[in-house]
Amino acid sequence: MNAPATQKIRVVVAKPGLDGHDRGAKIIARALRDAGMEVIYTGLHQTPEQIVETVVQEDADAVGLSILSGAHMTLVPRVVELLREQGIDDVLVTVGGTIPADDIPELKELGVAEVFTPGTPTQAIIDFISGSVQEREPR
Amino acid sequence: MAISPQDPRALDDEWRELFEATDERDVPFTTLSGVPIEPLYTETDLPEPGEIGVPGLYPFTRGVYPSMYRGRLWTMRQFAGFGSAEETNRRFRYLLDHGQTGLSTAFDMPSLMGHDSDSPLSLGEVGREGVAVDTLDDMETLFQGIDLGEVSVSMTINAPAAVMLAFYVVAAERQGVPADRLAGTIQADILKEYIAQKEWCFPIDPAMRVMGDMIEWCSTEMPRWHPVSISGYHIREAGATAAQELAFTLKDGLTYVEQAVERGLDVDSFAPRLSFFFNAQIDFFEEIAKYRAARRIWARELRETFGAKDPRSWLMRFHTQTAGVSLTAQQPLNNITRTAIEALAGVLGGTQSLHTNSYDEALALPTEEAVRVALRTQQIIAFETGVANTIDPLGGSYFVEALTDEMERQAYDYFGRIDELGGMVEAVKQNYPQREIADASYELQQEIDSGRRVVVGVNDFTEGDDGQTPILRIGLEVEREQVERLAGVRARRDGAEVEASLAALREAAAREGENLMPYMIACARAWASEGEVIESLQQVFGGFTEQPVF
Incomplete structure (x- = not known):
């Protein structure tokens, strides 16, 4: 990595809702950090409002939402809506967790860039985020 | 040619010479948890005979009861709960009508966190992963038409457990x-x-105080109740190794015993009511060794360290659930095989009860068909395979005994490190077990990502996934209806009585050494909600935010 530290991709890894399944979120946070990104992990039990506030404060390039409680069709639209209300349209939104295949088109329609279901290799997630962020705002 | 008796070590050496002249496959020969495995185990690996013993006698390596499954099979206890109390009550009555004698209740996320269904924090989560219980009214509905003096009821709830128990006691x-x-x-x-x-x-x-209050109260008021199920399941699911699951769970249990003894309880007055809950992962022999080591360690610690005299205090009885994390979203039918092997490990490890996961659980809550296949898996093990014909059929296996010793050794290593940190409560405050688990889970993920560890259908043998598995969906109307029910209770009850009961609870909480159970029961009787009780206690105790480690 030759890029100066100030140009690191900044990613918020967030756990919306009440489920405590943080194994995946922590693995992803660590993998993204090991891949040279600046990772802010929100910790558990975050409301959509808290997550959007973190995205704004941290001036993030991307936010990854990890949900394993089945509440994704309530929580993800809320996060996307709040981002929009804040006038944020350049933050990459991805979702990971137990998301049924049938829900994925609707999430993408809302503006979610990608949905990572169980078994996705961490490298695929790293590649997607670094590729998409660089594409959006060439640095 | 007659075979002459030979020194076992000389024989081992002879075999090793032959073995080393051959080629090995180029894969890591380690357990799922990274324990290196020898190509062969022989009688030189066996422990002292006293360490193995017989079932029903100290140190219980081979089982807690003298007859084990020759006397009674394990209890097939499938965990259920979804939607409203009414819906779950219908499922409970169906299960009882079909011969089930125990009920196992899953609560939804808001109930598990102490939030009412109408809290903004509960949005989208009400009744989704379990049943929503806000007040005594929901608890009564949940068990309507079921004689609570006749059934045994298991409730999977932790932080607000004392409040839920208060609702249950008043409902009964x-x-x-x-x-x-x-x-x-x-x-x-x-x-x-x-x-x-x-x-x-x-x-x-x-939180330790509230739990201690409940255990103490149960020891005098609820002699037939198990006030805690010391659980390794979730520790393992979070990414722990088998040895970490074993060590952290047992250390948690020993810490509860220590606390109760410090409160002045006689160890034999409550230890026989302690029970355990372990995971069954896919590494077959490692799991069996883990259960056998767990029994031996618990018996030794209770007898030697705590001086328990009643042999029932030495017994580690445990429930087992197959590993949710071992299930794959890809080619979900393969999960039936995984679950069967894991369940078999639980049975050969001497479990007292067993929950088998459904093959579709990496996708969503299970469908009825998937739940039936999971139960049938246990029945096939029980009635077709013959494994329940003899007790601890793997006892004396060179490999299983050696691995049991290795599990025990690793557990005591962890006990030593935890003691150096000042005990388990202190270690948890310092994020020690959390960090160990995060490291282990990251290492395993790297092994899988690199292909060094094969997960069938995920990183190898990936063709043949049609993605057409039907899944269960829970509608959003459940949340709306539950919020309405709660509003109805709030409108019907006497507000002044609720406030008085909550104020008395807050005052008691502020006094050290006062047992909070009677106050929570008074809140339940006044129709206070779970969220109101928890928030009242938070006014005194504060809330909790984790400093996450990853």
């Missing part, structure tokens, strides 16, 4: 069943919440 009282007749288990294992499952309400010290 209104049926005419006194607390001392109630049989069942409440999970209430708070240390593992901070370590792994992460459903908490208070900082760790007051």
Whole structure:
């Protein structure tokens, strides 16, 4: 990595809702950090409002939402809506967790860039985020 | 040619020479948890005969009962709960009508976190992963038409367990069943919440007090009740190795015993009511060794360290659930095979009860068909395979005995490190077990990502996934209806009585050494909601925010 530290991709890894399944979120946070990104992990039990506030404060390039409680069709639209209300349209939104295949088109329609279901290799997630962020705002 | 008796070590050496002249496959020969495995185990690997023993006698390596499954098979206890109390009550009555004798209740996320269904924090989560219980009214509905003096009820709830138990005791009282007749288990294992499952309400010290109050109260008022199920399941699911699951779970249990003894309870007055809950992962022999080591360690610690005299205090009885994390979203039918092998490990490890996961659980909550296949898997093991014909059929296996010793050694290593940190409560505050688990889970993921560890259908043998598995969906109307029910209770009850009961609870909480159970029961009788009780206690104790480690 030759890029100066100030140009690191900044990613918020967030756990919306009440489920405590943080194994995946922590693995992803660590993998993204090991891949040279600046990772802010929100910790558990975050409301959509808290997550959007973190995205704004941290001036993030991307936010990854990890949900394993089945509440994704309530929580993800809320996060996307709040981002929009804040006038944020350049933050990459991805979702990971137990998301049924049938829900994925609707999430993408809302503006979610990608949905990572169980078994996705961490490298695929790293590649997607670094590729998409660089594409959006060439640095 | 006659075979002459030979020195076992000389024989080992002879074999090793032959073995080393051959080629090995180029794969890591380690357990799922990274324990290196020898190509062969022989009689030189066996422990002292006293360490193995016989079932039903100290140190119980081979099983807690003299007859084990020759006397009675394990209990097939499938965990259920979804939607409203009414819906779950219908499922319970269906199960009882079909011969089930125990009920196992799953609560939804808001109930597990102590939030009412109408809290903004509950949005989208009400009734989704379990049943929503806000007040005594929901608890009564949940068990309507079910004689609580006759069934045994298991409740999987931790941080707000004491509140839920108060609802349950009052619901039974209104049926005419006194607390001392109630049989069942409440999970209430708070240390593992901070370590792994992460459903908490208070900082760790007051949480330990609330739990201690409940155990103490149960020891005199509910002699048939198991006031805690010390759980390794969630620790393992969070990414722990087998040895970490074993060590952290047992250390949690020993910490609860220590606390109760410090409160002045006689160890034999409560230790026989402690029960355990372990995971069954896919590495077959490692799991069996883990259960055998667990029994031996618990018996030794209770007898030698705590001086328990009643042999029932030495017995580690445990429930087992197959590993949710071993299930794959890809080619889900393969999960039936995984679950069968894991369940078999639980049975050969001497479990007292077993839950088998459904093959579609990496996708969503299970469908009825998937649940049936999971139960049938246990029945095939019980009635077709013959494994229940003899007790501990793997006892004396060179490999299993050696691996049992290795598990025990690793557990005591962890005990030593935890003691150096000042005990388990202190270790958890310092994020020690959390960090060990995060490291282990990251290492395993790297092994899988690199292809060094094969997961069939995920990183190898990936063709043949049609993605057409039907899944269960829970509608959003459940949330709306539950919020309406709660509003109805709030409108019907006497507001002044609720406030008085909550104020008395807050005052008691502020006094050290006062047992909070009677105050929570008074809140339940006044129709206070779970969220109101928890928030009242939070005014005294504060809430909890984790400093996450990854």
